Amino acid sequence: MSLRIKINDILWIKGLGNYSILILKNGRTYTSSRTLKVFELLLKEHGFIRPSKFSLVNLAYVIMPSKTPVSILQLKPTLEKIPVSRRRHAEIANLLLQYNS
Template sequence: MEANLLTPATPIVPAFPATYQRGLQRIALPYLNRTIMVAVDEIMCLEGEGNYTFIFTRDRKRFLVSKTLKEFEKLLDDLLFVRIHKSYMVNLAYVEFGASTKDRIIRLTDGREVTISRRRMKDIASLLNGYMQRTIN
C-alpha cells in the first residue's frame, strides 16, 4: 500500500458520450463543517454505508457525506449513474468496458472492482451495452 503512495498516479480518463456536456452540473457536499462543490462528471462511484455515503472522485479523493445512497440516486442523472448494488452506484463513464461481467464484477478505470447484484445483473448488462453504444457513436 505504501508503494502506491510513492508512485505517480496514472491519469484516469472517462469515456463520456459525444453528446454529453461536461462540467455543467455540480453538487454541493456538506463536508467537515463546510460545503464543497464537486462536478458530477468527476464522481467515479458512491458507496453507501447506512445513513452515510462515501463519494470517490476522479482525482482519488474520498468524501464522507451524511446522506443516504438513495438520496444521491434521486439527485444524480440516471443515464450516467447506475445503482448496481444496494451499497454501490457507479458512473458509467468510468467503467472499463473490456472487462467481462460474467463474474458479476465491474472494474472501474482506477482498478476498483465492484460486485453487481444478482437481481440487477440483466438490467445492468443492458445498460452497459447501451452506454457503450452511445460512446462509440
C-alpha cells in the first residue's frame, strides 16, 4: 500500500534503526521502512535539516531560538523539543540564520 503525504505536513521524522517515524502537523504518525538517510536525501532541498543522528526537522515549523549555539529546536504546533548534537551546533545555527533572512 502506498501512502501520499504532503511534504509541508511533515513536522519531523524520527529515526529508529532501519525504520523512520513521520510525525505530521495534525498529530498523526506513520512508520516507514525507509531509513532517515533516504528521507534526508529526498527532503534536503525542501527545507529539512538533520540536527542529530536520530531526527530530521522541517525548518518551516521551527521556533527560531534566541541563543547560539542552539542545543534544542522547538517545533511550533506541538512545542516538541528536538535535541541538536554537539557536533552540529554551528551548522544548525548557520542554517537557521540563512533560513530566517
